[in-house]
Amino acid sequence: MLIPYNTDAPIYHWPVATVGLIATNVVVFVGMMGASMDQIEPWILHWGQGWHPLQWVSSMFMHAGIGHLLGNMFCLWGFGLIVEGKIGWWRFLAVYLGIGVGQSMIEQTMMLGATTGGSLGASAAIFGILAIALVWAPANEVNCMFIVFIGLMFRVFYFECAVRTLATIALVLDLLILMVTVLATGSLAQSVGTAMLHLMGAALGLVVGVVMLRKGWVDCENWDIFSIWAGRNRGETVDVDALRASSPPELPGELVRQRRLAAVVQIREILGDGRAVLAYRAHQKMQRTLPGWQLPEREFLQLISGLCQQEQWSEAVLAMVEYLRAYHRRALEVRLKLSLILVEKEGRPVQALRVLAKIQAETLTSKQRELVLRLQRKAERLARDNPYEVAVDDW
Numbered sequence: 001m002l003i004p005y006n007t008d009a010p011i012y013h014w015p016v017a018t019v020g021l022i023a024t025n026v027v028v029f030v031g032m033m034g035a036s037m038d039q040i041e042p043w044i045l046h047w048g049q050g051w052h053p054l055q056w057v058s059s060m061f062m063h064a065g066i067g068h069l070l071g072n073m074f075c076l077w078g079f080g081l082i083v084e085g086k087i088g089w090w091r092f093l094a095v096y097l098g099i100g101v102g103q104s105m106i107e108q109t110m111m112l113g114a115t116t117g118g119s120l121g122a123s124a125a126i127f128g129i130l131a132i133a134l135v136w137a138p139a140n141e142v143n144c145m146f147i148v149f150i151g152l153m154f155r156v157f158y159f160e161c162a163v164r165t166l167a168t169i170a171l172v173l174d175l176l177i178l179m180v181t182v183l184a185t186g187s188l189a190q191s192v193g194t195a196m197l198h199l200m201g202a203a204l205g206l207v208v209g210v211v212m213l214r215k216g217w218v219d220c221e222n223w224d225i226f227s228i229w230a231g232r233n234r235g236e237t238v239d240v241d242a243l244r245a246s247s248p249p250e251l252p253g254e255l256v257r258q259r260r261l262a263a264v265v266q267i268r269e270i271l272g273d274g275r276a277v278l279a280y281r282a283h284q285k286m287q288r289t290l291p292g293w294q295l296p297e298r299e300f301l302q303l304i305s306g307l308c309q310q311e312q313w314s315e316a317v318l319a320m321v322e323y324l325r326a327y328h329r330r331a332l333e334v335r336l337k338l339s340l341i342l343v344e345k346e347g348r349p350v351q352a353l354r355v356l357a358k359i360q361a362e363t364l365t366s367k368q369r370e371l372v373l374r375l376q377r378k379a380e381r382l383a384r385d386n387p388y389e390v391a392v393d394d395w
Contacts, residue, residue, distance in 0.1 A: 004143070024061060048117070131205030
């Protein structure tokens with residue numbers, strides 16, 4: 001079983017609707033367990049019995065078994081996190097339900113001439129969300145857990161995979177299954193099944209994703225599939241110097257000042273809500289879009305503290321490096337924390353030694369001297385074990 005559980009894509013909105021949809025599906029499934037087939041039948045999407053708009057919605061929340069439910073909900077979480085993270089809960093809910101209802105309507109229309117059959121499940125809507133993630137964030141990584149069951153035993157593997165890789169594998173597998181089914185039956189009309197329904201949902205999702213992107217209803221910050229094809233984003237990791245060297249668009253002075261103030265207020269509110277990663281993403285976006293943007297020192301220190309509390313070590317390192325280049329009042333404490341993270345969390349002892357070398361011993365308290373000495377000894381020991389680390393000089 002494959003479980004996508006996290007992503008490095010910017011998450012600007014909490015996945016409220018995604019969690020709500022998962023909870024609703026689970027509640028409906030539990031309710032179905034105690035119901036008879038006569039009670040369940042009216043809510044399934046039926047073929048050959050005319051149009052039933054209520055079934056277009058109800059069938060999306062029904063599942064045939066626990067495996068069906070878990071597989072769908074894990075995928076809904078993994079890809080819903082990306083899509084809802086960009087557009088917020090109410091637009092995500094509208095997109096999700098719109099794709100699901102639209103696919104169900106098309107399916108029931110196609111099968112008006114059937115004599116029996118039907119479908120249930122959230123797969124089509126989820127494949128639509130998967131397709132949107134493919135358009136909006138193809139190069140972003142998804143953290144995955146893969147569980148292999150061997151009898152009563154199981155093994156768990158963790159890995160990272162690009163959105164485009166996961167989406168392509170899923171779509172190609174369904175396309176192959178559909179092709180085999182068509183060859184076996186000799187008719188596309190007789191091949192309506194799971195694979196075709198998945199691809200129908202994905203097709204609707206592709207249309208929705210492209211339209212919203214082209215209309216400017218979603219900001220993918222040049223990480224969308226068209227920007228990557230055009231070379232506007234090469235997929236590199238965030239680089240502080242590159243961000244500083246970028247040239248934001250020319251704006252009137254008063255408008256720039258107002259936007260700076262509004263951005264600072266927004267970042268303060270985000271930090272106040274305990275969402276340090278989101279605050280950092282907002283700060284990075286301001287660097288790219290507002291001339292002369294600089295996060296005030298107090299908020300910068302709050303940002304670093306929040307990232308450390310949430311154990312977002314890579315982002316914390318970048319933020320601390322940027323702070324050291326912009327401010328000096330708390331440079332000593334930041335350097336000590338940066339060195340500690342590089343040694344204990346990031347496994348970069350050579351870089352830690354470079355940072356420690358810039359600390360003036362006479363400015364340290366006795367406890368700080370002990371910490372520096374301990375970090376130096378550990379970093380030197382680790383550096384001997386890893387002679388291939390490449391360190392950046394200007395830290």
